[in-house]
Amino acid sequence: xxxxxxxxxxxxxxxxxxxxxxxxxxxxxxxxHWLQQHPGGGIVSLFMxxxxxxxxxxxxxxxxxxxxxxxxxxxASHPRxxxxxxxxxxxxxxxxxxxxxxxxxxxxxx
Amino acid sequence: SQTIHQWPATLVQPVGSPLSxxxxxxxxxxxxxxxxxxxxxxxxxxxxxxxxxxxxxxxxPQNLSASRPQDRQFILSSKKLLLSDSGFYLCAWxxxxxxxxxxxxxxxxxxxxx
Numbered sequence: 001x002x003x004x005x006x007x008x009x010x011x012x013x014x015x016x017x018x019x020x021x022x023x024x025x026x027x028x029x030x031x032x033h034w035l036q037q038h039p040g041g042g043i044v045s046l047f048m049x050x051x052x053x054x055x056x057x058x059x060x061x062x063x064x065x066x067x068x069x070x071x072x073x074x075x076a077s078h079p080r081x082x083x084x085x086x087x088x089x090x091x092x093x094x095x096x097x098x099x100x101x102x103x104x105x106x107x108x109x110x
Numbered sequence: 111s112q113t114i115h116q117w118p119a120t121l122v123q124p125v126g127s128p129l130s131x132x133x134x135x136x137x138x139x140x141x142x143x144x145x146x147x148x149x150x151x152x153x154x155x156x157x158x159x160x161x162x163x164x165x166x167x168x169x170x171p172q173n174l175s176a177s178r179p180q181d182r183q184f185i186l187s188s189k190k191l192l193l194s195d196s197g198f199y200l201c202a203w204x205x206x207x208x209x210x211x212x213x214x215x216x217x218x219x220x221x222x223x224x
Contacts (some may be wrong), residue, residue: 002153004153015126022180022190031211033212033213035215040201040217041198041218041220042215042217042218043200043215043218044214044215045213045214045215048211048212053158085210086153086154088154092210095211096142096144096159096161096204096211097156097159098213099157100153100154101153102151102152102153103153
């Protein structure tokens with residue numbers, strides 16, 4: 001079993017829909033990252049969080065440390081949100097190493 | 111502001127040929143540097159990381175090596191490429207001090223070994 005599991009693997013939505021991507025992990029962590037990988041391959045860091053909730057524009061990330069679970073929400077989705085969303089965790093005690101989920105491919109249709 | 115560059119963007123190489131991928135970071139000093147590979151259908155895998163000039167740690171045994179000849183330059187190399195070396199290679203950097211360890215990724219190099 002992977003240390004970081006994402007669901008769903010693929011998600012198709014209509015423009016304007018509210019989207020949720022889930023990430024569960026099985027190790028103690030010091031931080032969790034959400035990344036966005038564009039179709040061309042470039043990766044952008046969206047959030048780094050260790051507790052609670054963060055919001056940036058239409059994106060919201062939450063984490064529940066006790067349940068070892070995080071969610072990424074996109075409100076009022078748009079076709080330009082189409083990308084692979086990757087969850088990664090930094091193990092407690094590690095200063096650098098990230099363990100990555102396999103990603104969720106999101107397609108938002110107009 | 112900080113920027114990270116990788117080149118080339120795409121590369122097609124025959125099996126057995128050498129490889130050199132370069133990554134440079136601007137706008138920061140003494141960063142931690144990372145090389146990742148993303149194989150088809152798989153998650154990102156850390157290959158190497160470096161906390162300073164000449165200091166390289168390898169995460170997985172493989173056909174590749176890394177070097178850091180300058181503070182903001184990180185090079186991924188191979189003497190003889192294998193078919194299994196095909197994939198998307200990403201360089202990343204992070205700051206070394208403080209608690210924040212957000213990593214910032216380069217644009218990547220797509221390598222196809224034929």
